[in-house]
Each structure stands twice: as structure tokens, then as C-alpha cells.
Amino acid sequence: MKILVPVKRVIDYNVKVRVKADQTGVDLANVKMALNPFCEIAVEEAVRLKEAGTASEVVVVSIGTTAVQEQLRTALALGADRALHIETDLNLDSLQVAKLLAKVVADEQPGMVILGKQAIDSDNNQTGQMLAALTGMGQGTFASKVVVNDGKVQVTREIDGGLQTVELTLPAVVSTDLRLNEPRYASLPNIMKAKKKPLDVKAADSYGVSLESKVTLLKVAAPVVRQGGVKVESVAELVDKLKHEAKVI
Amino acid sequence: MAILLIAEHNNQSLKTETHKVVQAAADIGGDITVLVAGFNCAAAASEAAMISGVNKVLVADNAAYEHQLAENIAALVAELGKDFSHILTAATTTGKNFLPRVAALLDVAQISDVIAIESADTFVRPIYAGNAIATVQSADAIKVLTVRPAAFRAAETGNSAPVEAINTTAHDAGVSGYVSEELTKSERPELTAARVVISGGRGMQNGENFALLNGIADKLGAAIGASRAAVDAGFVPNDMQVGQTGKIVAPELYIAVGISGAIQHLAGMKDSKIIVAINKDAEAPIFQVADYGLVADLFTVLPELEQQL
Ligand SMILES: Cc1cc2nc3c(=O)[nH]c(=O)nc-3n(C[C@H](O)[C@H](O)[C@H](O)COP(=O)(O)OP(=O)(O)OC[C@H]3O[C@@H](n4cnc5c(N)ncnc54)[C@H](O)[C@@H]3O)c2cc1C
Numbered sequence: 001m002k003i004l005v006p007v008k009r010v011i012d013y014n015v016k017v018r019v020k021a022d023q024t025g026v027d028l029a030n031v032k033m034a035l036n037p038f039c040e041i042a043v044e045e046a047v048r049l050k051e052a053g054t055a056s057e058v059v060v061v062s063i064g065t066t067a068v069q070e071q072l073r074t075a076l077a078l079g080a081d082r083a084l085h086i087e088t089d090l091n092l093d094s095l096q097v098a099k100l101l102a103k104v105v106a107d108e109q110p111g112m113v114i115l116g117k118q119a120i121d122s123d124n125n126q127t128g129q130m131l132a133a134l135t136g137m138g139q140g141t142f143a144s145k146v147v148v149n150d151g152k153v154q155v156t157r158e159i160d161g162g163l164q165t166v167e168l169t170l171p172a173v174v175s176t177d178l179r180l181n182e183p184r185y186a187s188l189p190n191i192m193k194a195k196k197k198p199l200d201v202k203a204a205d206s207y208g209v210s211l212e213s214k215v216t217l218l219k220v221a222a223p224v225v226r227q228g229g230v231k232v233e234s235v236a237e238l239v240d241k242l243k244h245e246a247k248v249i
Numbered sequence: 250m251a252i253l254l255i256a257e258h259n260n261q262s263l264k265t266e267t268h269k270v271v272q273a274a275a276d277i278g279g280d281i282t283v284l285v286a287g288f289n290c291a292a293a294a295s296e297a298a299m300i301s302g303v304n305k306v307l308v309a310d311n312a313a314y315e316h317q318l319a320e321n322i323a324a325l326v327a328e329l330g331k332d333f334s335h336i337l338t339a340a341t342t343t344g345k346n347f348l349p350r351v352a353a354l355l356d357v358a359q360i361s362d363v364i365a366i367e368s369a370d371t372f373v374r375p376i377y378a379g380n381a382i383a384t385v386q387s388a389d390a391i392k393v394l395t396v397r398p399a400a401f402r403a404a405e406t407g408n409s410a411p412v413e414a415i416n417t418t419a420h421d422a423g424v425s426g427y428v429s430e431e432l433t434k435s436e437r438p439e440l441t442a443a444r445v446v447i448s449g450g451r452g453m454q455n456g457e458n459f460a461l462l463n464g465i466a467d468k469l470g471a472a473i474g475a476s477r478a479a480v481d482a483g484f485v486p487n488d489m490q491v492g493q494t495g496k497i498v499a500p501e502l503y504i505a506v507g508i509s510g511a512i513q514h515l516a517g518m519k520d521s522k523i524i525v526a527i528n529k530d531a532e533a534p535i536f537q538v539a540d541y542g543l544v545a546d547l548f549t550v551l552p553e554l555e556q557q558l
Binding site: 011013016017019025026093094095098117118120121122123124125126127128129130131132133134136137138139140141142144154157158159160161162163164165166167168169172177178179213214215216217218219220221222223226228229230231232234235236238239241242246248249 | 316318319320323341342343345346347348349350351352353354356357358359360361362371375376377378379380381382383384385386387388389422423424425426427428429430431432433441445469477480481486487488493494496501502512513519522523524525531536537538539540541542543544550553554557558
């Protein structure tokens, strides 16, 4: 079985985000970029399924400018076999991304698509579900455990009340949550090897998909900053302040 | 404006998130239809009919909807949703699961985690873990939104809207099935609805030590939460995680114990009215957002706090 892993290049999760003064967006100039943490977990899961003999090939795909090839190389260094870069300068919404990925699914015919549940920049949490809808596949979102067996996959999902397990007919879409696995670090030899692994480039507009979004970003503002308060010296002072100053207990 | 709102429930009763989404729908303005899709869910439907502002409740009662499987619910909502200008549900794990699927089936965008309604087509939502706030305008014919419950107050009750059964054939996509559920049982209020939340982090050291929070939570009627580090380390179950990728809470009082205050954690609690931080490291970033900070060893001060409440 082939596994397709769509990945996204995002701001590194340790970077302090700054909103541009003209409120058109977030300042990404000279900021450290990385593979989205949930995508990293997705790559790791696919590679483990290959190592276990369940999967035969792991294909990673990313959509964006040539800069995303850096993250594709990272994924290859983590153990993916080959990469596809769908090139565009446009900042696509989840629906357009899902439409392009649906075309890739039609070309590649993977047995499973594993992807991150959300990107830590747009925080949308949509692409996997949309891709599943467009391809008619079942979906196992927010996965903390994935077990493939006999043409089916059992996915344990992190839900608000605890855990839920569903069974999906393959092919299916799985989106990863934090507890699914702990991604490995790429070793130096694997980083070197990744440079020679195949990376195809296709233009986004060659897929015949409308890339236009009906959603306009009007402005991006900095959040209201919370002012730090005071330090208290003792539990007694804390309780007193909560009772008589804040009046919350 | 005609708004379709999908209720969050467990077949027996309605979740409070639904009342908050009704408030968001009222902010948009227009006719509000609530869909209760489930199995033997009449009780949840009658609760929905009591929410003020609701014009009608539709009930789709079928075994295919019992466990809110996204494939089945989305097909139903996409069919019904065609006649509406807006489709709303709560940004809970249930809503986040099925609503993007609905949007894709209707060929429209979804706007996730809306925290304020500017107008019928313009919405406000946090991005970058709440470090930036985006205002977006949608020109789609049908606006599909998940609503962040913590950002809206609950609509009042006291209504008696008509309840109608839906007679379309049930949607069973046949590609997914429910296997099992392990729900965390707790006598405490739910994290997202509690007036007071006390959360423990890696500083708690192990799961047993979370018992130190119990007595305090009992006295304050608080829910207990955790940081990702505490969940990853296996101290407590995943449903207790507060943060960018866990639950978003905005209680009257949030007490962070042994939590450093990473941006991903702050994203889930910084809209709390009063924040208290207990941490032995005076430089911990959590103190930058705390109204009251106590620099101390949690193992010393938690028993004292319990006693003095
Ligand atoms: C993609 C992604 C998503 C994430 N999502 C979330 C999320 O939703 N929620 C979340 O919480 N995190 C999330 N994180 C993780 C986040 O970055 C931090 O790693 C995490 O919040 C740290 O948890 P902590 O504060 O408990 O642990 P630490 O950062 O290790 O802090 C422990 C604190 O305890 C204090 N301490 C230790 N012993 C004592 C003692 N005896 N008495 C008093 N204080 C003590 C220490 O001084 C320290 O400040 C996410 C990370 C990524 C990459």
C-alpha cells in the first residue's frame, strides 16, 4: 500500500509571531520556517507503517513556492521515498488545497492519506476532512492510534470527552494528533541521502482546479495584550486578593 | 438570512456549547433552525427547542447518526444546508470533524473558530495560536462557520420552538463504523463550561500528584485541566489538555500550577478573567499574563491553599 502524506511549511513553533504594522498579515521576513509539527507526526506514522511492512511507499506532497522543497527534503530525510512539489505563489485556502490533493489522490491511488490535523499558522483544521469529502473516503481525524488490518484501518481519535475508535474502509484519510507518535530526528546520512531522492515539480494550474477563494482577508491585528499583574508573597495574600480584590471566590 | 445550526449533544442531552452557538447565530441575525441529528435523541431535541431565539428544531433520528460519524452527518447537513445562508456549529472535536466535510460537499470555504461576528459576511478568528487576530469576509453563497464557544455567552432558555422530524432517507456512507469509546468520567464540571479551572503541568511530576488539585477543585467547584507536557507524559488523559490544540477555556478564574506558559498553552486560557500562576521559577513566562503570581514550590503551597479556602 502506498501512503500519501501532504505537508505544509509554516513558521517554527518557537518563533514569536509579530503582526505587520499595516495589518496585512504576520511578518514572515527572516523568520525561521519549519515542517508543521502535525505534518511531522504524519510523516513519522507513514514511515513507521512502511518499516512495519504495512506500507510499501511513502509519497510526500507540498503546495507553495519553491521554498516548500526545503520541507519536502526534511520529510525525505525522515524516511519518505519521494516527493511532489505543486508550485504556486498563491496563498491557498483549505478547500483549494483539498481540491489539488484530490487530483493527486486520483493520480497516485494511495491506500491511505495521513496528514496533520491542523497547521499552526492558519489553525484551520479542515484540509483532511475536505479531502475525504471530495474523494468520498472515510476519515479518522485527531488520531492517537492507527492500526491497519485487512483492508481496514482502526483509528483511535482524541475527542473532547476522551477517546473514540472508528473503523474505516481503505482507502481512507487519517489526520494526526499530538499523541500519535514522537517523530524521530533525521540523521546526517539520511539528510544526505534525501538530497538524491526524487522530487517532482508540477505547476498548480496544470491540475485544472479553480484556485480562487471567495474569502478575503480584510485585516490581521495583534491581540489585546494581557498586562501581567502582581506577585503575591503567600497563600494567605493570594486568597485574600481573590476574595476581596478580584472577587472571584 | 436563514441559519442552520447543528446541535452538539449525546442523544440524551444537549451540550452547553449549543447555547453559545445560538448566541453567535443571533449576532448574525435571521431565522435560526437547529438540527439535532442522532439516535433516540428526542430529549436533546426538546432541550434545543427551549433555547431563546430558535425558530425551529429539525430532528433526524436514525441509527446512522448515533455516533456523529462525520461521513453520515456531513451528507445530511450538506443536503439540508443548501437552502440556508449560514451553517454553524461549535468548534468542538465533533464540529471540527464533520463541518469541513460539509463545506467541501457544498464547494464553499469554512471559517474556523469564529470568535466574533462583525456582520453577516464578516467574521473574526484567531490565527497563529491567537497571536494574531484575522478579520475575514466571505463571498460564498453559504457561509460555513465553526464557532468558538468560549467567545460567546450562552443564549437564554425559555422558548418552545416547534420540533419537526425530517423524513429524508438516512445517509449511511458505508465507509466508516463506530467501534468503541473511552469517555473520561468525572463528577466535576466540564472544562469548557466551568467557572473556575485549575490546571497542572509538568511540574506536577506524576499523575498521583494531580490529587493535590482535587481538594482545591472541590472547594472551588472547579474543573481540572493540564498542559500538553502533562498529557504527553501520561499524567492525565488527553481530554484535559488546554491550549492551541486542546481545549479553549475562558473561566472567571484560571489557576496554572507548575505550567511554564508556552504560547501554545496561553492560546487556550489567556481570555480567562483572572489568572493565577503558581511556579517556582520567577522567570516563567506564565507570570507575564498572570494577575496574581506566587513564586513557590507547588508541593508546599497546594496543601496550604486547600486549607485556606
Ligand atoms: C504543535 C504544538 C501544539 C501544542 N499544543 C499545546 C497545547 O494545546 N497545550 C499545551 O499546554 N501545550 C501545547 N504545546 C506544548 C507547549 O509548547 C509546551 O511544551 C507545554 O505547554 C509545556 O508544558 P508545561 O508548562 O507543563 O511544561 P514545562 O514547560 O516543562 O514547564 C513546567 C513548569 O513547572 C515549573 N515547576 C517545576 N517543578 C515545580 C514545583 N515543584 N513547583 C512549582 N513549579 C514547578 C517549572 O518552573 C516550569 O515552569 C504544543 C506544542 C506544539 C509544538
